[in-house]
Amino acid sequence: MSSQSEVLALLGENARYTAEDIARQTEAEPEEVRATIDQLEEDGVVQGYRAIVDRRQLDDEPVRAAVELNVTLDRETSYDDIAERIARFPMVESLRLVSGDFDFMMTVEGDSMREVSAFISDKVAPVPEITQTVTHYVMNTYKEQGIRFGDGHDDDRLSVSP
Amino acid sequence: MRRADRVDRVGPSGIRRFFELAEERDDVISLGVGEPDFAAPWAARDAAIGALERGRTSYTANRGKRELRVAISDHVDDRYGLGYDPDEEVLVTAGASEAVDLAFRAFVDPGDTVAVAQPCYVSYAPGVEFAGGEVLPVRTRRADEFTLTREVLERSGARAADLLVYCYPNNPTGATMTGEELAEVAAFAREHDLMVVADEIYAALSYDHDHTSIATLPGMRERTVVVNGFSKAYAMTGLRLGYALGPPDGIRAMNRIHQYTMLSAPTTAQYAALEALESCSDELAAMRNEYDRRRKLVLSRFDEMGMDCFRARGAFYAFPACPSGDADAFAEGLLEETGVAAVPGTAFGDGGEGHLRVSYATGLDELKEALDRIEKYIQ
Numbered sequence: 001m002s003s004q005s006e007v008l009a010l011l012g013e014n015a016r017y018t019a020e021d022i023a024r025q026t027e028a029e030p031e032e033v034r035a036t037i038d039q040l041e042e043d044g045v046v047q048g049y050r051a052i053v054d055r056r057q058l059d060d061e062p063v064r065a066a067v068e069l070n071v072t073l074d075r076e077t078s079y080d081d082i083a084e085r086i087a088r089f090p091m092v093e094s095l096r097l098v099s100g101d102f103d104f105m106m107t108v109e110g111d112s113m114r115e116v117s118a119f120i121s122d123k124v125a126p127v128p129e130i131t132q133t134v135t136h137y138v139m140n141t142y143k144e145q146g147i148r149f150g151d152g153h154d155d156d157r158l159s160v161s162p
Numbered sequence: 163m164r165r166a167d168r169v170d171r172v173g174p175s176g177i178r179r180f181f182e183l184a185e186e187r188d189d190v191i192s193l194g195v196g197e198p199d200f201a202a203p204w205a206a207r208d209a210a211i212g213a214l215e216r217g218r219t220s221y222t223a224n225r226g227k228r229e230l231r232v233a234i235s236d237h238v239d240d241r242y243g244l245g246y247d248p249d250e251e252v253l254v255t256a257g258a259s260e261a262v263d264l265a266f267r268a269f270v271d272p273g274d275t276v277a278v279a280q281p282c283y284v285s286y287a288p289g290v291e292f293a294g295g296e297v298l299p300v301r302t303r304r305a306d307e308f309t310l311t312r313e314v315l316e317r318s319g320a321r322a323a324d325l326l327v328y329c330y331p332n333n334p335t336g337a338t339m340t341g342e343e344l345a346e347v348a349a350f351a352r353e354h355d356l357m358v359v360a361d362e363i364y365a366a367l368s369y370d371h372d373h374t375s376i377a378t379l380p381g382m383r384e385r386t387v388v389v390n391g392f393s394k395a396y397a398m399t400g401l402r403l404g405y406a407l408g409p410p411d412g413i414r415a416m417n418r419i420h421q422y423t424m425l426s427a428p429t430t431a432q433y434a435a436l437e438a439l440e441s442c443s444d445e446l447a448a449m450r451n452e453y454d455r456r457r458k459l460v461l462s463r464f465d466e467m468g469m470d471c472f473r474a475r476g477a478f479y480a481f482p483a484c485p486s487g488d489a490d491a492f493a494e495g496l497l498e499e500t501g502v503a504a505v506p507g508t509a510f511g512d513g514g515e516g517h518l519r520v521s522y523a524t525g526l527d528e529l530k531e532a533l534d535r536i537e538k539y540i541q
Contacts, residue, residue, distance in 0.1 A: 010455070014526075021530075024462040025455035160181040160194035160503055162284040162333075 002028035007036045008045070015049040054149045056141070062109050063137065064093070065116050069104035069124070070132040079103070082129050091119050102134070113137065172288040176509035183494065184503040191532045192524065194503040196333060198397035198478070199523045202434065203445035206396060209437030210430045218429060224421040225413075226254025226405070227432050233439040234405055242365065242375045244388065250410040253417050254427045254435075258363045258391035258404030261416070262327070263289050265359045265387050265406065268415040269325055270295035277320040279310050279328035281335060281507055281514035283361070286327050298323050301513040307472045308337035308481070308513070312346045321354040329361035331368050331476025334510045334519035336457075338476035341374035348379040358386045363404070364477040366395035366446060369454045371475070377407070387412055392431075394477070395446055396438045401431035453478050456522040456529055467537040478523045481507065485540055487516050500535040 006026045010017055019033040026033070040046040055061050071082055079097050086106065087095050093107040106124075110116040117135070125133050142149060184190050201207070225231060231248035238244040246252050255261040262285065270276060272294035278286045279300045287297045300318040302308045310328055320326060326347075331338045339347075351358050358376060365373040377386040391404025404427075406416055438446075460480050464471040471482035484492035489506035496518075497503050504521070507514025522529055 009451075021459075024459040027458050027462065155199065157195050157197060157199070158181065159184045159190055159192045160177060160505060161196045162175065162177050162509075 002026055002032040002036050004036055004040060004045070007033060008040065011037070011046070011049075052145050052147050054141070056149075060111070062111060063113050063116050064107060064109045064141075065120075065138060066136045067106045067108055067120060067124070068102040068132075068134040068136075069106055069130055071103045071129045072131055073129065077129055082127065085127060086124065089119070089123060091116070102132075168292055168294075172291050175284050177284060177505060180493065180497075180503070180505055180509065183497060187497070187501060189501045190497070190503050191501060191528050191535070192503045193520045193522070193529075193532055194505045195521050195523055197399040197523060198394060198449065199525060200397040200449050202396055202398045202401065203438060203442040205441050205445075206398065206434040206438040210401070210434040213430055213433035218433060220429065222254075222426045222429050222432055224417055224426055225252065226427055227429075227436070230254060230432050230436045230439075233436055234407075237439050238375075238388075238390070238407065242373060243378050244375055244407060246407045247410075251407060251413050253406045253413050253420060254432060255391075255404045255406060255420065256424050256427045257393060257399075257402040258361065258389050259285060260402075260420070260424060260427075261387075261389040261391070261404050261406040262286065262359065262361060263292075264416040264419050265327075265389070266290050266293040266295065267419050268412070269357060269359075269387075274324040275322060277315070277318065277323035277326045277356070278511070279326070280511035281308070281332075281517075282511055283329055283333050284510065287511065290327075295325075299512040300326075300328075302335075302337070303513065304472065304483070304517075308332060308335040309339050309343050310347050311343075312350055315347070315350050320350070320356070323354075323356055325357045325359060326351060327359040327361065329363065331364035331373070332479075333364065333477055334479050334505070334507060334514065335481040335517075336474025336477050336479040337472075337481075338368050338371065338373070340371050341379070344374055344376050345379055348376055348382050351385060352381050356385070358382065359389065360386055361389045363389065363391055364394050365390060367450055367453060367478060368476040369450075369457060370473075373476075384409055387416070392435050392438060395449075396435075396442060397449060398431070398434065398438065401434055402428055403431040403435045453522065456524075456526060459526070459529065460520060460522050460533065463533045463537070467533075467540065469536070469540065478521055480520045480522065481517050482520060483516055484518050489514070489516055489518055493518055496536065496539055500539050502532045502535050502539075 010022050019030040022033045023030040091108050091110055093109045096105045098105045108116055120135055231252040234252055235246050235248040266289045270293045274295045275298050276290040276295045277298045277300050290297050300320055360376050375388055377383050377388050387406055387408035389406050392398040464482050469482045471480055474480045486492050489508050493506040505519045507517035
């Protein structure tokens with residue numbers, strides 16, 4: 001097998017690299033790379049592959065919101081229990097337990113503000129352990145998963161130089 | 163207008179003609195670029211902006227800001243085990259190119275002979291000629307993977323030279339030299355009392371082994387000027403910042419010319435460089451890793467397509483042999499038929515004929531496309 005960290009670094013850069021691409025860049029055999037990727041998937045280190053989309057360019061730009069959640073715990077209910085319950089909703093894009101003034105940081109994506117608001121008020125807020133929600137609608141996105149949104153790389157170097 | 167003879171004695175750069183050919187087309191994928199495809203690390207650019215905002219637009223000390231000289235001194239000690247006193251033995255210059263030029267002007271008298279290891283960066287021979295010296299080409303060979311050996315030094319008559327200049331990791335070949343290999347060169351230099359100008363501008367880009375500076379070898383410090391800079395390692399070519407390291411009398415001599423001509427290296431760039439040394443080692447490592455992966459891709463693709471290429475171990479160049487043997491014809495044909503620009507080895511002096519400099523300072527997608535086109539072209 002080839003090195004997991006090398007393969008992960010390359011997949012993190014571009015998940016569409018073929019095993020051959022990765023093999024050439026790491027001086028490994030394509031078969032070894034395939035085995036490493038299989039192992040990473042099997043172990044759950046790699047959970048999936050998705051395109052990073054600049055949603056602003058879609059005809060129907062979806063609405064996204066970052067939502068702060070405050071919760072109270074009791075003997076029977078842990079953070080994990082609450083997270084499990086919320087994460088099951090397909091509109092929840094991400095959910096993280098964070099330090100600081102609130103407990104969970106959740107991102108939600110829907111077709112309209114009405115849909116997102118309804119989701120928060122009908123599905124999230126009524127969860128008994130949730131004591132407070134603060135919803136921040138996303139107004140613009142500049143960078144996502146390490147990729148800056150823009151017109152692409154502008155190479156102004158001379159085409160040939162010493 | 164009148165013109166000094168020494169200008170006419172030096173012809174225009176061999177790269178020039180090829181540049182014009184490439185400029186005629188707008189669909190070129192260029193593997194002909196001798197500089198990084200990255201922008202300088204943001205922290206370094208931000209420091210430059212901050213220096214401008216604070217109005218830091220005056221000259222600095224001739225030798226460069228002391229803070230920067232201290233940082234350079236610490237950096238080269240940490241990375242290469244080079245010990246140079248920031249007050250007496252470090253000179254900050256407008257690019258490594260200025261440092262090389264200063265070395266020729268400070269150490270070469272008219273009629274002196276300078277042995278130039280070739281193929282090499284295009285500026286050494288003209289620099290020697292501008293200083294009034296005679297160029298003695300030392301032709302490295304594919305059989306030695308373009309390293310300097312005692313044999314090629316002997317064969318070229320370098321024992322009679324006054325000064326030796328070389329660059330490893332090398333532009334255009336991507337060759338590097340290990341400490342052991344350099345020991346042979348060092349012994350030769352000591353035996354024949356040669357001064358050495360070691361252009362180590364690509365030192366941070368040595369992939370298969372750690373970079374060794376010849377100045378760390380016994381008896382070499384006192385006869386060597388090391389040239390390095392920020393252009394290649396930190397992708398700061400346009401900021402024009404380099405430095406020279408050497409014994410106090412050598413640096414004093416170079417500074418004598420520098421103080422009357424350049425006065426001081428660009429101030430804004432000095433702030434960027436200081437920040438680069440202080441906080442950009444992660445970016446340096448990331449760029450280096452990316453070059454290394456592209457290098458492996460290029461070498462394995464050349465191998466697969468049957469293009470004969472030795473294992474380039476540094477810089478961001480591979481130097482395959484052209485199947486037809488005629489580098490100029492191959493490079494021109496390649497450009498004409500496929501739109502891929504790569505510079506023929508002949509542009510880099512003796513020993514480059516029959517080879518092509520392939521720069522992999524190009525994004526991976528373009529690089530892969532260019533390699534596909536080369537593969538098709540040679541079949």
